[in-house]
Amino acid sequence: MSLPTARVVIDAPYRSDVVASPAPVIGWITDTDASDWVQARAELTLDRAGGAESHLVEGRASTQVAWPFAPLAPREEVSLRVRVTGADGAAGEWSAPRRIVGGFLGQGEWRAATIGLAAPGSEGQPAYLRTEFEVTGDVRRATLYATAVGVYQAAVNGADVDDQVMKPGWTPYLRRTIHETTDVTALLAQGVNAIGVRLAGAWGTEHFGFRENSRLHYGDQPRFAAQLLVEYADGRSELVTTDASWRASTGPIVASGLYAGETCDARRALVDAEGRGFAEAGYDAAAWHPVAVQEPLVEPEARVSPFVRRIEEVPVVDVITTPSGRTVLDFGQNLVGRLRLRVSGPAGTEVTLRHAEVLEHGELGTRPLRKAAATDRFMLAGSGVEEWEPEFTFHGFRYTEVSGWPGELDPADITAVVIHSDMERTGWFEASDPLVDKLHENVVWGLRGNFLYVPTDCPQRDERLGWTGDIQVFAPTASFLYDVRGFLDSWLRDLALEQEDAGGVVPFVVPNVIPGRPAAAWGDAATIVPWVLHERYADTATLARQYDSMKAWTDLLLGIAGPRRLWEGCFQFGDWLDPDAPPDSPAKAKTDADVVASAYLFRSTDAVARAAALLGRDDEATEYAAVAEEVRAAFLAEYVTPSGRMVSDAQTAYAMAIVFEIAPAEKHAVLGDRLAELTRRSGYRIGTGFVGTPIIQDALTRTGHLETARRLLVQTEDPSWLYPVTMGATTIWERWDSMLPDGTINPGQMTSFNHYAFGAIGDWLHRVVAGLAPDAPGYARLRIEPRPLAGFDSARAEHLTPYGRAAAGWSRADGVVRVEALVPPNTTATVVLPDGATHEVGSGSHAWEVADAATPAPPAHVGLDSSLAAVIDDAEAYQAILDLLETGKPAAATAFRRTMEWLPGRELGEAISRDTDPALRSAVAERLAELSAQRAGANARP
Incomplete structure (x- = not known):
């Protein structure tokens, strides 16, 4: 048996060693082939310039460990090693050292002025900025801190400083900005050096809002600020900052917008007569102009969320000639990103690229884009083979219409570049049913397309906003599939700031760019998302930081509810996009909106009570628990009859009463029976919207209706989860029928073909069908309870927990169901087999076999007299x-x-x-x- 080895993990963006705090949270994952392995202690050694520091952790703690050493200094580079010892007394090997760099600024270190074009020619004018400086000795380290209202890329001596895209992303710029911390030591040279910046507006200058309410929110021009700290080997340091001495110009990026797309004229390349680019030393900038110094930005803070990067490239799978004779490229997958071209032709030739998610009757289906042109244009320089990729925009698309291409188009010369926040993939699922397998793949692609700095509703139309309701229902699924802790941690900071500015109201979208008011299930993201992070990552720190936000939201709702303890008669989205709602009235659901609102009033009040208890706020825990019971009693008295019938007799109402645990346990069976009856009455078609869809399957399975849940899952008729799959969907649709069976796009004013909310079914597939769920925060204990579905041969889920890889699944053959489980080191699991037998197991691989339950045979007689x-x-x-x-x-x-x-x-x-x-x-x-x-x-x- 080999000795245990460990790998250090730190609280930093994926694929980064740069931390945002002087005391980052740390952890380690142990690898061992020993069964039932439990950590007895862990030794930590931190190597730093002043010498080594050691710390001993007694017991099992290995995740979310508070920094036990002296705080890091800005730019300090250290390395951390760990050695674990099991309960058997065997000590492991020391881990490989993990590099950690202090990526934050010290108090008062931010000196940069905010600069931009002095005389822009248009709103949101893309700009090019530059300066030169001299390096006068051997450089020990050079660190660039940069930020923008808008998006930028910086280059030093002609080389881009990193591979990030659309940085620094979107935050509430007037309250919070993010700086990148980039080591550029290797890019400097003795003598004169240059910094060049490409800058565009993106989120900073987009018109947000619907129809006549669309407007600018952060100014009409992009702005940039940066400082380069050069530290010499002899102890000197110099600071190069943005200031009035920088120069500015326009250049090949003629226009750029999130919704409009980007226009590039390669004839305007910023190259001087000697062939030097504008980001190189010695470039002739005589025609450039002084920059304008702008109002200072809010002092930026270090990044905690993942970077956006180019993640994947997708080739053309088909070239289509449409009925009108246009050329359309099909990439086979609805994705988010842009195209990269290789093209040659005469100078001034204009290639136009129009993007859309679907074809409608053979032509590019652009109506769902609304006012978003989603069009990129490239004017050739005429210099031979030219490569181009838009830099400061992105599109949601599967199809691209190409016009103006010089000569014959070779599809190999056009590639789709997928971009999104670079998060670590942590979850996988597979099932023997190919349609369900494809559904899950579509969920994954939906997440990828909408996790781009902000958890957006959709990536293609004139919206792309951080809708709170969408992520509230999808967070459990997201947290299984990817490590989204840093991503959602950052977004929750923005939510709290925007909520504070709105007097306790959680906006519809974060960052907040549209008028809002309290709305159930949307504003409750303030209470639910922090709980998901705690449940899935044992992240108590974020819960503690967000507690005031949770409490402010709940207090606001309790004030609205008043002594009746019911949230009634107010604006609500309700069970948004119930399939029976008219195309242009998506809030007109079967479940009464007041029932939804009061159910969430209970859920948020209960969440605050539990958070207070966890954080040691005992008086507040008692207070909010008592109020939650008052809300529960009011809900039951108003909306649930003594016989167990909801007065709003619809699937979502029953699901909320069961899953939110508003109804007492003794009523769950009768509520579940009625829910199952309603589901059968509808022909096993989905009858829920944003609120009910994530929980209906849990409500059915918890109350003994697994077969009803199975029928609902495998339904292929509209509306259902699998109807879009049968229609060729490669992502999750916003509406159950975003495309009608005849190939016509839904007539509603609002529809998207990449909208992850209904993909919340993924969490049930992982936890219930495959049977892999957390049974304690952060998967310190697992619950493995697979539920074999009739007609399926197998299902399996795998998840990289904070303790290591876990897996659960089942397969059936010859009257036997085989259940397999992998439990990570330093954890335990409760296993409930399909026959009801329960086992408590430790780490390692496990397998059991049980008799397969017989599938009920259909009735022998069926005829016109059948019910x-x-x-x-x-x-x-x-x-x-x-x-x-x-x-x-x-x-x-x-x-x-x-x-x-x-x-x-x-x-x-x-x-x-x-x-x-x-x-x-x-x-x-x-x-x-x-x-x-x-x-x-x-x-x-x-």
């Missing part, structure tokens, strides 16, 4: 009837699918008599008689 409920529960009979109706009377088939209420007290023959001619009715009776005979024969065989 509608029996028909919808008999998939074979249902499909046989539908096939006949589709052939004989398509209108009747549509009604059969979409409007039938599948009641146990109504017979099939009576239900179809009005819409079916006698001959077709007879054909249905004959087909069902044949099916019954086949079943009788099968049952009679030995």
